[in-house]
Amino acid sequence: MVFLENTFTTTPLLAVPNKKPLDLGCGRLSASISTNGDILSINGYHPTIGFMTLAPVEQFPDDQFYHSAFVRQYRRRLIDLFENEGRGFGMRPQGHVQDQKLSLVESSAPLLCYTLGPLKISSLFMAVDVEQYGCLINQVQIDNTGEEDATFSYEFGGIMSLNRCSYGQLTEAGPIPMPPPENALVVRDNQLSLINAHLPARTDMFLFDGSQPLLLAATTQTSAGTINYTHIGRISLTSKETRVLFIVYTLTPSREEPFIPDAARVEEWARKAQISLPKWKTRKDTTTSFLIQRNIDYILSCCTIPITDEHVCIITDHQILPLSWNRDIYYMVQLLSAAERQATSLIEYPQQHAWQKKMQQVLKGHILWTFEMAERPHHYWGRAYLTTGYCKDDVFQLDQQCYPLLELCDYVTRFQDTAVVRRVALQIDEILTMLLDYRHEQKWLFMTRETPGDDHVAHPYHFSSQVLTWWTFSQLASLNAAIPFTTLDLATWAENVRRDCLASFTTSYADSSQKIFSYLTDLQGNHQCYHDANDLPTVYAPLWGFCQLSDPVWRQTMQFGFSPQNTRGFYLGAFGGLGSVHTPHPWPLGDGQELLYAHLQHDSKRYEHVLQKLTSVVQWDGLFSEAIHEETGRVTSRHWFSWPGAFISTVLLDVCR
Numbered sequence: 001m002v003f004l005e006n007t008f009t010t011t012p013l014l015a016v017p018n019k020k021p022l023d024l025g026c027g028r029l030s031a032s033i034s035t036n037g038d039i040l041s042i043n044g045y046h047p048t049i050g051f052m053t054l055a056p057v058e059q060f061p062d063d064q065f066y067h068s069a070f071v072r073q074y075r076r077r078l079i080d081l082f083e084n085e086g087r088g089f090g091m092r093p094q095g096h097v098q099d100q101k102l103s104l105v106e107s108s109a110p111l112l113c114y115t116l117g118p119l120k121i122s123s124l125f126m127a128v129d130v131e132q133y134g135c136l137i138n139q140v141q142i143d144n145t146g147e148e149d150a151t152f153s154y155e156f157g158g159i160m161s162l163n164r165c166s167y168g169q170l171t172e173a174g175p176i177p178m179p180p181p182e183n184a185l186v187v188r189d190n191q192l193s194l195i196n197a198h199l200p201a202r203t204d205m206f207l208f209d210g211s212q213p214l215l216l217a218a219t220t221q222t223s224a225g226t227i228n229y230t231h232i233g234r235i236s237l238t239s240k241e242t243r244v245l246f247i248v249y250t251l252t253p254s255r256e257e258p259f260i261p262d263a264a265r266v267e268e269w270a271r272k273a274q275i276s277l278p279k280w281k282t283r284k285d286t287t288t289s290f291l292i293q294r295n296i297d298y299i300l301s302c303c304t305i306p307i308t309d310e311h312v313c314i315i316t317d318h319q320i321l322p323l324s325w326n327r328d329i330y331y332m333v334q335l336l337s338a339a340e341r342q343a344t345s346l347i348e349y350p351q352q353h354a355w356q357k358k359m360q361q362v363l364k365g366h367i368l369w370t371f372e373m374a375e376r377p378h379h380y381w382g383r384a385y386l387t388t389g390y391c392k393d394d395v396f397q398l399d400q401q402c403y404p405l406l407e408l409c410d411y412v413t414r415f416q417d418t419a420v421v422r423r424v425a426l427q428i429d430e431i432l433t434m435l436l437d438y439r440h441e442q443k444w445l446f447m448t449r450e451t452p453g454d455d456h457v458a459h460p461y462h463f464s465s466q467v468l469t470w471w472t473f474s475q476l477a478s479l480n481a482a483i484p485f486t487t488l489d490l491a492t493w494a495e496n497v498r499r500d501c502l503a504s505f506t507t508s509y510a511d512s513s514q515k516i517f518s519y520l521t522d523l524q525g526n527h528q529c530y531h532d533a534n535d536l537p538t539v540y541a542p543l544w545g546f547c548q549l550s551d552p553v554w555r556q557t558m559q560f561g562f563s564p565q566n567t568r569g570f571y572l573g574a575f576g577g578l579g580s581v582h583t584p585h586p587w588p589l590g591d592g593q594e595l596l597y598a599h600l601q602h603d604s605k606r607y608e609h610v611l612q613k614l615t616s617v618v619q620w621d622g623l624f625s626e627a628i629h630e631e632t633g634r635v636t637s638r639h640w641f642s643w644p645g646a647f648i649s650t651v652l653l654d655v656c657r
Contacts, residue, residue: 008277010111011104011290013620018628020619020639021082022102022110023318025302026127029134029251030318032078035102037112037123038088038158040078042136042203043318044251045305049164049179050386051315051322052201052251054194056081056088056159058181058225060166065175071168072637075320079639089158091140091247093121094232104621106277107293108301118146119237126273127301131259136249137270144237151236152243156216157229160185162196162203165322170582171454173383173393185221185229190214191260194227200255208246209235211263246270278355279348287615292346292653294622295645296339299332303642304362305387311373312365313387317640323384323392326370327452328643330403331536335646336362337410338654363411364420370404371424379434383454398438398448398465399537401431402472409475418483425485428476432488435469440523444496445504451520452534453582459520459528463505464535470497471537471544498546506553509560516557530569531561533580533590536647539597549600558597573630575617577610583637585627588617589644596651614648624648 013022021032021040029044041055057077064070081088093116100114105124112123120143127136144150162183167176179198186193190213192205207214217231237243246266252258261269278297283289302318315321316328339346340359347355373389374381381400383393405428412421421428438446440461446469447460473494480486505517509529517538518527531538539558542549561578564570568581578590591614598607617633618624624645626638 008105008274009107009280011107013103014287014290014615014618014622016616016618016620017633018617018619018625018635019082020079020621020623020635022104022125022621023298023302023623023640024109024125024127024136025318026129026134027301027304027306028129029127029136030302031125031127031136031249032319033110033112033125034082034085034088035112036085036092036100037090038092039090039136039138039249040081040088041319042249042251043165043322044134044253045307045313045387046164046199046201046253047388048253049199049201050167050388050390051165052162052199052253053165054089054160054162054203054251056086056161056226058161059163059178060168062175062178065166065168065172068170071170071172074166074168075638078319087158089160090138090156091123091245092155092158094153094155104294107280107290107622108277108297109273116152118144118148118150119152120145121152126270126277128269128273128276130269130272133250133252133258135269137266137273138245138247138249139270140245140247142235142237142243142245144239144241147239149236149238151234153232153234156207156231156233156247157192159226159228160194160203161223161226162194162199162201164199167321167323167386167392169321169384169393169454173395173454176392181224183223183225183227185219185223185227187216187219187229187231189218190216192216192229195255197255200253202252202255202258204250204252204258206246206248206261206266208248208263208266210244213263214245279351281346281348283345288652291615291618291622291645292339292649295642295649296335296346298623299336299642299646300358300362303332306365307369307373307387307389310365311369312362313369313373313385313389314362314366315387316642317638319640320638321384323386324374325384326381326400326403327397327534329366330407331650332642332646333363333366333407334410335650335653337414338650341414342653360415363407364415364417367404367408367411367420367424370407371427379430381431383450396438396449397452397454398446398462399452399468401435402465402468405431406468406472406475409472409479412479412483421479421483421485429486429488432476432486432490443500443504443523444493445500445523446497451532453532453580455582457520459522459526461504461521461523463501463517463519463521464537466497466501466505467541467544467546468537470494470501470546471540473497474545502547509565512565514556514560515553516560517553529560529566530581531557531566531578532569532582533578533587533593534582536589536593539593542600555601558593562594562597571630575613575628575633576630577613579627583627585636586630587627587644588614588624589626589647591617592644592648592651595648599651 477490
């Protein structure tokens with residue numbers, strides 16, 4: 001029998017106001033768990049539709065894609081259930097629960113502990129890859145601590161609907177029609193199956209009481225919406241007896257009957273899942289360590305999707321928008337790269353080599369996915385992608401073209417994997433040639449259709465994207481000198497971009513005589529003075545060498561960005577700060593910029609102030625949202641969003657060591 005290891009490190013959740021479900025996954029499958037142990041979603045990769053989800057809410061309606069208010073409201077449905085302890089699905093105890101405590105085992109696996117009279121219950125959730133499937137395993141250990149027999153009464157089931165993820169965005173550039181909703185439930189013996197023939201896909205749940213099947217009440221149902229099923233059960237325990245229940249959940253991209261596991265196989269999977277949990281090293285600052293660990297773990301467990309033996313897709317979150325943006329993913333990959341370099345200080349020795357090997361596989365796999373699977377219908381990378389490589393939003397954004405090239409340079413510099421460069425050399429040349437179509441006729445500046453916030457531009461030339469383009473050309477020039485892949489003079493391209501960028505974007509704002517870099521320009525004397533939380537290349541400019549740290553124009557640009565003069569970009573309030581017109585509130589991503597800026601300016605007082613703010617607006621599981629309210633600090637948008645936490649963690653881990 002697999003019991004909970006007493007050698008595990010159990011980490012309490014942060015004592016902060018912002019809360020969300022706890023997430024776990026194994027790549028192919030991810031899940032979110034509520035405070036009462038209900039499962040609020042199970043999500044997984046699908047080779048034709050991209051991502052499928054099992055959740056207690058009906059699928060997104062086809063006629064609401066362009067209604068941003070509805071999109072925001074729909075995104076909140078799982079959070080509303082979480083905050084109101086609404087019903088998800090899974091095993092729920094009956095009776096008066098006491099001493100309930102939710103924590104994380106190895107900063108990764110949700111563990112719910114509680115008592116029911118003399119019964120002490122530990123409910124652990126783990127995810128593991130088995131036989132080309134992803135499995136969620138809920139291991140429930142029941143200890144009868146009393147001197148008499150006792151009964152564990154429970155409900156199993158809940159509200160369920162198996163659908164394709166909606167991919168609904170606030171700035172919609174092309175919705176993908178939803179398949180017709182149809183769910184068919186079949187329950188027999190110890191197996192619950194829910195099939196959606198229009199995906200096609202199915203979920204299966206198997207229950208075991210030790211070595212024996214845990215039988216369910218048989219039924220069949222069909223519905224165009226959610227399905228509600230409840231089985232009432234009781235398990236009798238003698239005095240001092242311990243029982244271990246296993247509940248296995250699978251998602252399968254097919255209507256066909258899956259493999260049916262027996263109890264011995266499930267115990268083997270549970271043992272494998274426990275062994276696979278990361279063994280983190282203890283660091284001095286426990287809060288900072290927890291943030292770093294959780295953001296690394298979230299990327300690896302919920303956002304890193306193996307597509308083939310070689311190709312890996314990384315998505316920005318598993319819950320709201322399971323899509324891949326080159327921009328977001330670059331900064332997530334930066335955190336993984338920093339973690340790989342610092343494995344000896346992050347992970348206990350027995351796991352270090354395997355950890356570094358896994359990181360390299362992910363980094364290489366994502367480069368190959370981006371160059372070989374992510375479609376480019378018009379030769380450029382689009383705004384966002386399904387895990388399949390389908391280009392959902394075929395919009396040209398300049399920075400999205402740069403990040404994969406930069407990611408390749410970073411990878412080869414670290415691992416000296418010259419074969420990867422040769423493998424994608426033709427695509428590199430295609431991208432560089434394509435970029436020339438977007439170059440100004442006289443100047444070495446490149447236009448964009450949208451900002452890094454996915455919003456339309458008032459003027460076509462965007463400052464931080466030019467900085468990024470210069471840095472990408474510079475890095476490619478160095479790579480090309482070591483491993484020739486093009487005859488283009490990239491070093492000269494880079495210097496031309498820097499020269500024309502400095503000349504064309506330097507301006508004054510309002511009545512000020514101070515010079516800053518404008519956000520956008522038309523190269524005809526018109527400028528927009530603004531700075532956005534999404535524009536990370538601007539704060540990185542001196543680190544990359546675009547300008548000096550002492551450069552007054554850069555410093556004044558950043559100071560402008562962190563001030564009320566940055567209209568619609570900076571928000572006043574107790575939790576005020578840099579945000580975005582895209583979602584008009586302060587963004588933790590903006591606070592991450594200020595944290596890095598304070599470090600670069602050796603402003604320890606400012607640094608500690610921003611860090612304190614970040615640790616008060618972070619969610620209790622160590623992950624950050626898209627936006628917070630400027631007066632309350634509560635989450636206002638996207639409880640699931642990996643980019644800000646990845647960037648902040650990289651600053652904490654790599655830049656500010």
